[in-house]
Amino acid sequence: MAMQHSPGFLKIVNEVRPHIKECTVEDVKSRIQAGDKFVLIDVREESEWAAGRIPGAIHLGKGVIERDIESKIPDHGAPLILYCGGGFRSALAADNLQKMGYTNVISMDGGFRGWKDSGGEIVK
Structure with a gap:
């Protein structure tokens, strides 16, 4: 179920997008399969995290x-991939x-919903 975001929220998201790096769900899956070292960070609410998350x-x-x-994560150069519900x-x-x-820092476009919809593994 796609969430309806308010115009003001979408405005601030669209303002930051040109200044950040984003990747796809498939990019993250490929990096995991390749054994790339990075920290995967779920930025969703506690209740969302408890209902299911990406392994690791x-x-x-x-x-x-x-x-x-x-x-x-004190190392400011550490590779970080962030995800939420939809990116x-x-x-x-x-x-x-x-x-x-x-x-x-990279934001995973599509977020947890994209991961789940692509058949990605989920743990609780």
Whole structure:
């Protein structure tokens, strides 16, 4: 079920998109299969995380990621891939992490819904 986003929310997401890197669900699957080293971060709400997530992901919800990221991942050059429900909140979080000095941040377009729809493995 696609979520209807408000015009104001879409406006700020579209403003950050040119300034961040994005990848597809298939890109992430390929990187996992290739054994690439990166940190997969789920920025969804706790209830969304509890209902199912991508294997190997860590949870840093959008409400706390800026506060907690440096204690969890102090290396500002660490490769990070963020995902949310559909790729909107993760885009905003990626922009903020870049502003904090993280240099290798990617938002997964399509998010968890795209992962699930493509048959990606889910754990609880």
